[in-house]
Amino acid sequence: xxxxxxxxxxxxxxxxxxxxxxxxxxxxxxxxxxxxxxxxxxxxxxxxxxxxxxxxxxxxxxxxxxxxxxxxxxxxxxxxxxxxxxxxxxxxxxxxxxxxxxxxxxxxxxxxxxxxxxxxxxxxxxxxxxxxxxxxxxxxxxxxxxxxxxxxxxxxxxxxxxxxxxxxxxxxxxxxxxxxxxxxxxxxxxxxxxxxxxxxxxxxxxxxxxxxxxxxxxxxxxxxxxxxxxxxxxxxxxxxxxxxxxxxxxxxxxxxxxxxxxxxxxxxxxxxxxxxxxxxxxxxxxxxxxxxxxxxxxxxxxxxxxxxxxxxxxxxxxxxxxxxxxxxxxxxxxxxxxxxxxxxxxxxxxxxxxxxxxxxxxxxxxxxxxxxxxxxxxxxxxxxxxxxxxxxxxx
Amino acid sequence: xxxxxxxxxxxxxxxxxxxxxxxxxxxxxxxxxxxxxxxxxxxxxxxxxxxxxxxxxxxxxxxxxxxxxxxxxxxxxxxxxxxxxxxxxxxxxxxxxxxxxxxxxxxxxxxxxxxxxxxxxxxxxxxxxxxxxxxxxxxxxxxxxxxxxxxxxxxxxxxxxxxxxxxxxxxxxxxxxxxxxxxxxxxxxxxxxxxxxxxxxxxxxxxxxxxxxxxxxxxxxxxxxxxxxxxxxxxxxxxxxxxxxxxxxxxxxxxxxxxxxxxxxxxxxxxxxxxxxxxxxxxxxxxxxxxxxxxxxxxxxxxxxxxxxxxxxxxxxxxxxxxxxxxxxxxxxxxxxxxxxxxxxxxxxxxxxxxxxxxxxxxxxxxxxxxxxxxxxxxxxxxxxxxxxxxxxxx
Numbered sequence: 209x210x211x212x213x214x215x216x217x218x219x220x221x222x223x224x225x226x227x228x229x230x231x232x233x234x235x236x237x238x239x240x241x242x243x244x245x246x247x248x249x250x251x252x253x254x255x256x257x258x259x260x261x262x263x264x265x266x267x268x269x270x271x272x273x274x275x276x277x278x279x280x281x282x283x284x285x286x287x288x289x290x291x292x293x294x295x296x297x298x299x300x301x302x303x304x305x306x307x308x309x310x311x312x313x314x315x316x317x318x319x320x321x322x323x324x325x326x327x328x329x330x331x332x333x334x335x336x337x338x339x340x341x342x343x344x345x346x347x348x349x350x351x352x353x354x355x356x357x358x359x360x361x362x363x364x365x366x367x368x369x370x371x372x373x374x375x376x377x378x379x380x381x382x383x384x385x386x387x388x389x390x391x392x393x394x395x396x397x398x399x400x401x402x403x404x405x406x407x408x409x410x411x412x413x414x415x416x417x418x419x420x421x422x423x424x425x426x427x428x429x430x431x432x433x434x435x436x437x438x439x440x441x442x443x444x445x446x447x448x449x450x451x452x453x454x455x456x457x458x459x460x461x462x463x464x465x466x467x468x469x470x471x472x473x474x475x476x477x478x479x480x481x482x483x484x485x486x487x488x489x490x491x492x493x494x495x496x497x498x499x500x501x502x503x504x505x506x507x508x509x510x511x512x513x514x515x516x517x518x519x520x521x522x523x524x525x526x527x528x529x530x531x532x533x534x535x536x537x538x539x540x541x542x543x544x545x546x547x548x549x550x551x552x553x554x555x556x557x558x559x560x561x562x563x564x565x566x567x568x569x570x571x572x573x574x575x576x577x578x579x580x581x582x583x584x585x586x587x588x589x590x591x592x593x594x595x596x597x598x599x600x601x602x603x
Numbered sequence: 604x605x606x607x608x609x610x611x612x613x614x615x616x617x618x619x620x621x622x623x624x625x626x627x628x629x630x631x632x633x634x635x636x637x638x639x640x641x642x643x644x645x646x647x648x649x650x651x652x653x654x655x656x657x658x659x660x661x662x663x664x665x666x667x668x669x670x671x672x673x674x675x676x677x678x679x680x681x682x683x684x685x686x687x688x689x690x691x692x693x694x695x696x697x698x699x700x701x702x703x704x705x706x707x708x709x710x711x712x713x714x715x716x717x718x719x720x721x722x723x724x725x726x727x728x729x730x731x732x733x734x735x736x737x738x739x740x741x742x743x744x745x746x747x748x749x750x751x752x753x754x755x756x757x758x759x760x761x762x763x764x765x766x767x768x769x770x771x772x773x774x775x776x777x778x779x780x781x782x783x784x785x786x787x788x789x790x791x792x793x794x795x796x797x798x799x800x801x802x803x804x805x806x807x808x809x810x811x812x813x814x815x816x817x818x819x820x821x822x823x824x825x826x827x828x829x830x831x832x833x834x835x836x837x838x839x840x841x842x843x844x845x846x847x848x849x850x851x852x853x854x855x856x857x858x859x860x861x862x863x864x865x866x867x868x869x870x871x872x873x874x875x876x877x878x879x880x881x882x883x884x885x886x887x888x889x890x891x892x893x894x895x896x897x898x899x900x901x902x903x904x905x906x907x908x909x910x911x912x913x914x915x916x917x918x919x920x921x922x923x924x925x926x927x928x929x930x931x932x933x934x935x936x937x938x939x940x941x942x943x944x945x946x947x948x949x950x951x952x953x954x955x956x957x958x959x960x961x962x963x964x965x966x967x968x969x970x971x972x973x974x975x976x977x978x979x980x981x982x983x984x985x986x987x988x989x990x991x992x993x994x995x996x997x998x
Binding site: 211212213214215216217220221222223230243244245247250252255256259260263264265266267268269270271272305306308309311312316317318319320334337338341404405406434442446447448449450459460462463465466467469470471472473474475476477478479 | 865874
């Protein structure tokens with residue numbers, strides 16, 4: 209009887225997206241289901257050189273949990289001073305194993321069982337599963353093309369006396385592809401203050417803008433310590449190296465450090481130094497602009513094909529950056545049925561239910577990724593998908 | 604009011620050892636307090652070459668949570684077949700961010716608040732803090748020179764209806780330096796079965812034997828799925844790269860995978876491949892023998908100095924492998940007072956209380972590390988320490 213899974217984990221399922229990817233990793237599939245950056249954006253030659261010049265005894269030894277000090281300084285400088293995103297000091301920064309770990313450290317440091325986390329619906333499944341693993345109550349707030357609806361957010365905050373955290377991906381949202389304008393960011397921050405609730409601003413995509421720079425981070429508007437910022441190098445350098453960072457008020461940052469000590473002691477020492485030197489020695493902004501340019505081109509092609517071929521009853525977002533766009537089928541249809549039908553045609557899409565706060569509802573949406581498929585695959589895949597949608601809608 | 608730390612984390616302190624290391628990282632200190640392997644054991648040249656040959660687009664992309672498949676195969680082969688340590692299949696293996704992450708994944712997957720974890724007292728503080736963070740009740744079992752006393756273990760199991768896990772470091776224990784003989788391992792396993800409790804066998808040091816191979820892993824004696832094994836490359840390759848592994852029954856391994864997905868998605872892809880090629884292409888056993896030889900020499904020197912210079916009322920273990928030995932002051936004295944006095948003499952030791960299940964007791968022990976200091980530092984440092992002990996005992 210005592211050889212049993214803990215209550216918190218007993219009902220938790222693996223990420224539906226990662227399970228779909230196992231089925232569709234067959235290279236004959238056209239992959240619109242991934243969350244990966246394009247391998248074209250990996251600068252293998254530069255990273256090899258950086259590894260070679262940084263790998264030494266210090267990089268191989270245990271390091272401090274908070275991260276390699278020069279990298280923390282560099283992150284504070286780049287994301288704090290240079291871009292004016294927030295008034296970060298090196299002391300506020302923790303170097304993490306990707307943005308995912310920030311979510312986990314925040315959840316562990318803040319949430320008691322039964323506390324409510326208010327988030328966009330749909331949202332990033334890796335975050336939702338993390339909150340579920342701490343037995344938090346997930347409260348989804350409906351979005352329009354500009355993110356969370358503020359009146360609905362306030363209604364949720366009013367209705368939930370145990371609201372502890374607002375989780376948001378304000379810029380180029382996953383899975384929605386939407387971006388919250390600065391006015392709405394200010395309103396969200398005001399509500400956080402009014403209801404005394406923290407905000408976790410998850411922003412792995414914000415540097416990948418297709419046009420003007422993204423609106424200022426919510427963290428940059430925060431003068432009273434209500435915002436924790438999660439950043440990542442997964443989409444601008446490489447996800448395989450698992451390097452991200454948090455910027456958080458000290459009272460929570462110090463507990464996140466203790467939680468990280470328990471999770472992995474510290475982030476890989478060689479790649480903390482690689483990222484440090486990459487930020488120090490390379491034209492990082494030019495590299496990021498190149499990545500964004502590639503995704504702009506691919507998303508443009510995908511949208512052009514969709515405009516031409518999709519049934520007009522299907523609606524979709526037009527992202528200004530990032531990796532994803534979101535489609536809604538007409539009322540009465542559901543994304544899971546379509547995704548299943550498309551699997552037979554070897555086109556992989558993720559049904560909306562995978563991102564839904566309520567995993568059991570019929571969600572009429574689905575997510576498309578344009579960073580991974582080639583232009584040729586986008587052309588072929590969207591043609592097959594458009595045919596599949598037409599067939600499904602006439603059933 | 605809602606901007607507060609979660610109950611579980613509110614009272615958790617950072618690792619006392621890591622806090623001591625911050626104070627004593629001043630290079631003028633003689634460091635007997637560390638838990639680090641010697642930098643002499645890092646093969647920088649080989650690791651640079653391996654990085655250069657493995658860093659490619661696949662290594663930089665997202666990978667599966669369980670780990671790089673060829674590495675899982677290789678680990679099952681080396682630790683399963685070749686050494687006969689356990690009947691591991693690749694499916695039973697998860698590649699983790701060091702051995703520390705195994706402890707965390709097991710705790711998250713198994714423990715409900717209030718469940719009891721029975722462990723050696725003293726024990727590894729990184730494990731104790733992890734169990735504390737899940738609000739487990741820690742029950743320490745007294746050790747002799749051969750590990751946990753089996754009658755005391757059974758008494759603890761009888762007294763704790765909510766006992767869920769036995770946590771043990773059976774080989775070259777941290778901090779004790781003791782090794783559990785095979786008979787006692789069998790008895791522990793029998794008790795786990797009798798009381799239906801899982802065992803977490805944490806074994807980061809077992810390959811670093813000074814003489815004959817260590818006794819068989821408890822996992823190798825386990826035919827009924829009662830043991831989870833935690834392994835690590837921190838002490839035989841490098842701790843900075845954060846690579847370890849678990850071998851666990853499938854019902855728990857599958858939940859640990861979900862927990863890992865939430866923590867860091869997967870372990871650094873480049874260094875998973877580096878370890879794979881290191882195991883495949885290098886004379887790994889010769890390298891490990893070299894590391895063990897170095898530590899044998901250093902521990903021999905330390906013990907020789909202690910035998911000559913220490914007050915005879917101080918007792919200590921004589922480790923057959925690993926990185927640490929443990930000293931006990933006479934009754935009525937305590938390790939914290941000695942450690943404080945030694946800080947003024949610039950010799951860093953860790954007081955036993957840092958490893959005690961009950962952090963508030965006066966513990967008369969202290970831990971010495973011999974892997975980090977040079978032979979010269981061992982000679983000087985033990986001389987200063989012996990003088991310090993004499994002064995303290997005559998107070």
